Amino acid sequence: MEILVNLDVMMAKRKISGGELAEKIGITPANLSILKTGKAKAIRFSTLMALCHELECQPGDILEFRE
Amino acid sequence: MNWNKDKSIVLSQVCVAVFAVCLLALDIGCRRFAYWFAGTRAWDFKYADQLSAVILGGSVFAWVCLWKLWRLLVNIRRGKVFVAENVRHMRVISYCCLLAAVLCGVSCMFYLPFGFIAIAAGFMALIVRIVKNAFQQAIAMKDELDLTI
Secondary structure (H helix, E strand, O other), X not given: XXXXXXXXXXXXXXXXXXXXXXXXXXXXXXXXXXXXXOOOOEOOHHXXXXXXXXXXXXXXXXXXXXX | OOOOHHHHXXXXXXXXXXXXXXXXXXXXXXXXXXXXXXHHOOOOHHHHHHHHHHHHXXXXXXXXXXXXXXXXXXXXXXXXXXOHHHHHHXXXXXXXXXXXXXXXXXXXXXXXXXXXXXXXXHHHHHHHHHHHHHHHHHHHHHHHHHOEO
16 A cells, blocks of 8 residues: 655656756755655645646546555 | 753763763772772672672673664764664663663662662663653654655
């Protein structure tokens, strides 16, 4: 049972680089990398909101629950 | 004088250094002190040897404690507060206090007031252990916070 972060898929769909996305949502590329690689233990609503805003998607497009 | 966090840490380090100097003086003059003390109490001089053995034995734990306190303060000064190394330092300090309590507890068989020192050392071990537990919890919380994006 886990939560998968499909951020790299959405970034590829929107053709946006990690550095560019990190700058637009106001987090460091290192933190974005932690998020992308699934090492993060939690995500703030503000970060999720900024990601959804920049990637023009829903939270469910970025996060996925898997048994 | 403008008091701040750094000056407070420096004061703590100075206190550790002062304790180290006092402990060194006690170690050097241990035998003389024990014989003088035995003389004031009209003890057999075999008790003076036992007293100096207890002081020297206890000073080993005290040296370890002072060294670990110094390392702890160096880490805090560098901004490394909630790190696993500090928990290890506190664990060692706690065990040293406990061992000193046991030593004093055994020694109260020939000089009863050592019992009071044993109780104080045991209580100190307990306090340091609880602070160590709090640090462990704080490290876990910090890790979680660091990985919250």
